[in-house]
Amino acid sequence: MEHMDKETFRRVGHELVDWVAEYLDTVDARPVVPRIDPGDILSRLADHAPETPESMNRIMDDFKHVIMPGISHWQHPGWFGYFPANSSPPSILAELLIAGVGAQCMIWQTSPAAAELETVVLDWLRKMLGLPENMTGVIQDGASAATLCALLTAREVATGFKSNLTGITMPLTVYTSVESHSSVEKGAKIAGFGKDHIRLIPTDPEFAMDPVELERAIVRDRKAGMTPACVVATIGTTSSTAVDPIDRIGRICRQYNVRLHVDAAYAGTAAVVPELRHFFKGLEYAHSFVFNPHKWMLTNFDCSAYFVTEPDLLTRTFEIHPEYLKTGLESQVTNYRDWGIPLGRRFRALKLWFVIRSYGVAGIRRMVTEHVHFANTFKRWVADHPSFELMAPVHFSLVCFRFNDGRPESTLNEFNEALLENINEPGDVFLTHTVLGGKYTLRMAIGTWKTEETHVRQAWERIVNCAEASA
Amino acid sequence: MEHMDKETFRRVGHELVDWVAEYLDTVDARPVVPRIDPGDILSRLADHAPETPESMNRIMDDFKHVIMPGISHWQHPGWFGYFPANSSPPSILAELLIAGVGAQCMIWQTSPAAAELETVVLDWLRKMLGLPENMTGVIQDGASAATLCALLTAREVATGFKSNLTGITMPLTVYTSVESHSSVEKGAKIAGFGKDHIRLIPTDPEFAMDPVELERAIVRDRKAGMTPACVVATIGTTSSTAVDPIDRIGRICRQYNVRLHVDAAYAGTAAVVPELRHFFKGLEYAHSFVFNPHKWMLTNFDCSAYFVTEPDLLTRTFEIHPEYLKTGLESQVTNYRDWGIPLGRRFRALKLWFVIRSYGVAGIRRMVTEHVHFANTFKRWVADHPSFELMAPVHFSLVCFRFNDGRPESTLNEFNEALLENINEPGDVFLTHTVLGGKYTLRMAIGTWKTEETHVRQAWERIVNCAEASA
Numbered sequence: 001m002e003h004m005d006k007e008t009f010r011r012v013g014h015e016l017v018d019w020v021a022e023y024l025d026t027v028d029a030r031p032v033v034p035r036i037d038p039g040d041i042l043s044r045l046a047d048h049a050p051e052t053p054e055s056m057n058r059i060m061d062d063f064k065h066v067i068m069p070g071i072s073h074w075q076h077p078g079w080f081g082y083f084p085a086n087s088s089p090p091s092i093l094a095e096l097l098i099a100g101v102g103a104q105c106m107i108w109q110t111s112p113a114a115a116e117l118e119t120v121v122l123d124w125l126r127k128m129l130g131l132p133e134n135m136t137g138v139i140q141d142g143a144s145a146a147t148l149c150a151l152l153t154a155r156e157v158a159t160g161f162k163s164n165l166t167g168i169t170m171p172l173t174v175y176t177s178v179e180s181h182s183s184v185e186k187g188a189k190i191a192g193f194g195k196d197h198i199r200l201i202p203t204d205p206e207f208a209m210d211p212v213e214l215e216r217a218i219v220r221d222r223k224a225g226m227t228p229a230c231v232v233a234t235i236g237t238t239s240s241t242a243v244d245p246i247d248r249i250g251r252i253c254r255q256y257n258v259r260l261h262v263d264a265a266y267a268g269t270a271a272v273v274p275e276l277r278h279f280f281k282g283l284e285y286a287h288s289f290v291f292n293p294h295k296w297m298l299t300n301f302d303c304s305a306y307f308v309t310e311p312d313l314l315t316r317t318f319e320i321h322p323e324y325l326k327t328g329l330e331s332q333v334t335n336y337r338d339w340g341i342p343l344g345r346r347f348r349a350l351k352l353w354f355v356i357r358s359y360g361v362a363g364i365r366r367m368v369t370e371h372v373h374f375a376n377t378f379k380r381w382v383a384d385h386p387s388f389e390l391m392a393p394v395h396f397s398l399v400c401f402r403f404n405d406g407r408p409e410s411t412l413n414e415f416n417e418a419l420l421e422n423i424n425e426p427g428d429v430f431l432t433h434t435v436l437g438g439k440y441t442l443r444m445a446i447g448t449w450k451t452e453e454t455h456v457r458q459a460w461e462r463i464v465n466c467a468e469a470s471a
Numbered sequence: 472m473e474h475m476d477k478e479t480f481r482r483v484g485h486e487l488v489d490w491v492a493e494y495l496d497t498v499d500a501r502p503v504v505p506r507i508d509p510g511d512i513l514s515r516l517a518d519h520a521p522e523t524p525e526s527m528n529r530i531m532d533d534f535k536h537v538i539m540p541g542i543s544h545w546q547h548p549g550w551f552g553y554f555p556a557n558s559s560p561p562s563i564l565a566e567l568l569i570a571g572v573g574a575q576c577m578i579w580q581t582s583p584a585a586a587e588l589e590t591v592v593l594d595w596l597r598k599m600l601g602l603p604e605n606m607t608g609v610i611q612d613g614a615s616a617a618t619l620c621a622l623l624t625a626r627e628v629a630t631g632f633k634s635n636l637t638g639i640t641m642p643l644t645v646y647t648s649v650e651s652h653s654s655v656e657k658g659a660k661i662a663g664f665g666k667d668h669i670r671l672i673p674t675d676p677e678f679a680m681d682p683v684e685l686e687r688a689i690v691r692d693r694k695a696g697m698t699p700a701c702v703v704a705t706i707g708t709t710s711s712t713a714v715d716p717i718d719r720i721g722r723i724c725r726q727y728n729v730r731l732h733v734d735a736a737y738a739g740t741a742a743v744v745p746e747l748r749h750f751f752k753g754l755e756y757a758h759s760f761v762f763n764p765h766k767w768m769l770t771n772f773d774c775s776a777y778f779v780t781e782p783d784l785l786t787r788t789f790e791i792h793p794e795y796l797k798t799g800l801e802s803q804v805t806n807y808r809d810w811g812i813p814l815g816r817r818f819r820a821l822k823l824w825f826v827i828r829s830y831g832v833a834g835i836r837r838m839v840t841e842h843v844h845f846a847n848t849f850k851r852w853v854a855d856h857p858s859f860e861l862m863a864p865v866h867f868s869l870v871c872f873r874f875n876d877g878r879p880e881s882t883l884n885e886f887n888e889a890l891l892e893n894i895n896e897p898g899d900v901f902l903t904h905t906v907l908g909g910k911y912t913l914r915m916a917i918g919t920w921k922t923e924e925t926h927v928r929q930a931w932e933r934i935v936n937c938a939e940a941s942a
Contacts, residue, residue, distance in 0.1 A: 046591075
């Protein structure tokens, strides 16, 4: 069977490296998100696979001229939408090695160095973030998977590992704030709790879970014969980066014997900066914690870090023992297949290792500090402007704001929705929205690796100009 | 903030491409699996992240001299263990672009071209495999996730989408053969069916599910007040590539109104060869089908293709509608976030597109034909040898066999276990085992992209020599 020969691989590989280098260097010249309609790209693609081979030149040509015009540029310095999915040169390069080696990391024997590097690098992360010493980490594809793992573990612990055998035979309840991520609802449905058994706890005026309401809900459910199984608290909610009071929530969890999972998917990276660690106060109460290096730690998607205090409860939740995976080494090694949902696993520890070593902890700390500084600068601009208002506290690198020049509240949502469209129209910046307390809110999420103060200033100027033009 | 500059990225990138080229070219000179003990690699790694940046030279040095000696080489032509996780030069190159662009493909707007390419390429695959026309595909990380999706959809359909709301309030049963993959048990536990509600249907002498036993189990459960929700049938089981009789199973499923999911994780690729399509007979009864291009279709991990007949049932199972993800385009586009468990998604369609176009359908067909030919050649050698016996039919590219020179059955398991160790010892070939009908069985799984007939012959010679030496 013929495959691309070594010299061709080298030549094409160099070309592709050069293309990536050029792309990253000039991405700011492209519109952040493409101006295309649904179906535009699809209509330019063949509807059958080619029978015979096509040349790499031709494929790359189509990649550049058909695919790239339809791509949203998450690494664009003007990307302020959603949360960042930031990356970095060392991470991209490590990904090439991961693909090149093509190791499958389901158990220790299928790639011993991958398993051991994962153990080491996750412990690095634990120390870097100042997480409790009794936490052990594992890589997941995303925070949704990690939260599902936490919910499943809680389900098993609450039922003495009976649910795995019999299904859920008693009503188990889950608690999370109204502002928590959609993955909590999704996970609770998947794990069989049922949406009706999720208690969406009200928040305080800063969108953080109200612990008094949490305790009330737990007490009410216990009285009604339910078994409170899990609280999912958030450090840095998706809408506004609100911070649930982990210490107060944790004390309630301990008192009522409910497990506590902390979702810090985006904000977790901030804990590398000691001055920001106060947001993580109370983590010693948590049974698990997740954050995504693929959001704000220079590591390209996917790479989520899930930490648990009792790995044996996690592996008991998931373990399976098919004959074809037995190696006789089970008691001496870590087989990460039992630490999550998938069996197959990529060698993602490698890119974390490349990123952390390339930047050093100091470099990552500097990036976070810079982004938080940018956000606070932007926050000041908003606060100082007579026609804009802040919609939520700025804890990390997200600023929630809207235009409000005093016109009737009933007109503001529509105005701000149109404003967002105008801001994004020219394509040099891209913001997305949320709704806070019924109010349409613009989100300025700072965090791509290429964003500098000048891009933040440019965005602000665009926002002000658009607002003035339509006000 | 300082990042690696463009010229350095190019220089290091070229070096890494060259390293990968050299690695793939000379991987056969390395031992297939490392001869190390648990902890060997770990003990050579720093226990703290470095505070200051380290040079890429130093990191690459450690990668080569600390990590690589502990890696199992899945792309080694002598890799005959488990199932292959094959890759190819175009796939590796595409992975570089995927990482370079760093797009996040959760919804259409977050990368329109990625969503539309996924639609197109999955439809290519459907046609290439001759899957039913009413099937629509989506990429999952692995077959475990796809099977979990199928189980969850079955759970919701069986309960009129009530389980998502209330949890499971009635006993739902799942049927699969005793030879099916461990992901069925894992998925059924996660989805809340409970292991006690999985019926492991006995198999015929060729390790395929016995449809008479299946029907009997369904009838028995219905009589007992259970609701049979899902059958998971397998085309190409992990132990021996047994093929469950999909058409007979499908008719039973239709008769009793039970959903049918078909797991062809490894063997699905074989359907590109028309002469092998008879194994897939009856697929029109299936509600879903999964196969892994990352196993046997030249696409590096992870990339699993999941096909469903009614996408709306899948999306109704998973959909969530947080404000921060609303775009107003929901009715016009495909938002793949609702087609599976994770929210975030990599741009994996790109590597499928690169692979299929680079090889053409003819190239992929040739590879499969070749591997199946190798397996049949190996099968003949086994059959013709007086001291070896075949343990299962050879349908695809896996041969199950053992040494058996007529000595007492009670000694054969131990003998073959020791034999496997001896075969793997020198490190130029690597096989794994299973147990079939209580008998320790060696598995010769052919399917890496670099394996040629000479490697298969070499393995056979090694096997014979080892057997003769210890017999």
